[in-house]
Amino acid sequence: MKALLINGSAHANGNMRIAMEEVGKTLKENGVNYEIVGIGAKPVHGCIACGRCRETGRCVFDDDPCNLFAEKLAASDALIVGTPTYYGQPNGAMLAVMQRLF
Numbered sequence: 001m002k003a004l005l006i007n008g009s010a011h012a013n014g015n016m017r018i019a020m021e022e023v024g025k026t027l028k029e030n031g032v033n034y035e036i037v038g039i040g041a042k043p044v045h046g047c048i049a050c051g052r053c054r055e056t057g058r059c060v061f062d063d064d065p066c067n068l069f070a071e072k073l074a075a076s077d078a079l080i081v082g083t084p085t086y087y088g089q090p091n092g093a094m095l096a097v098m099q100r101l102f
């Protein structure tokens with residue numbers, strides 16, 4: 001079994017990374033392999049509701065990591081998302097990724 005962990009923070013080695021490593025330890029102890037991927041600090045497109053993903057299985061925006069995340073998710077059994085709280089909500093980049101993945 002494999003879990004994909006998406007870190008929504010712009011900080012590669014910030015608090016969310018520490019939290020995800022802790023989750024990873026517990027996954028490993030329970031026989032679950034995992035991979036942590038990060039959204040990073042570069043801009044992430046929001047969904048523009050063009051519908052092309054329903055035809056091609058891919059987002060039209062290929063210059064951010066969302067299509068890569070979708071490929072990794074398809075090869076995983078579970079998804080865990082981790083996001084810093086920004087003003088009581090997930091950060092904007094994580095919301096954009098989730099809206100495009102689902």
Ligand SMILES: Cc1cc2nc3c(=O)[nH]c(=O)nc-3n(C[C@H](O)[C@H](O)[C@H](O)COP(=O)(O)O)c2cc1C
Binds near residue numbers: 013014017085086087
């Ligand atoms: C713009 C901004 C807004 C934030 N809003 C909240 C908040 O509403 N509640 C909270 O508990 N922390 C808030 N924080 C703190 C972050 O969620 C917290 O520092 C988080 O652990 C950062 O994760 P990172 O180091 O992986 O980027 C905010 C931080 C920033 C930069």
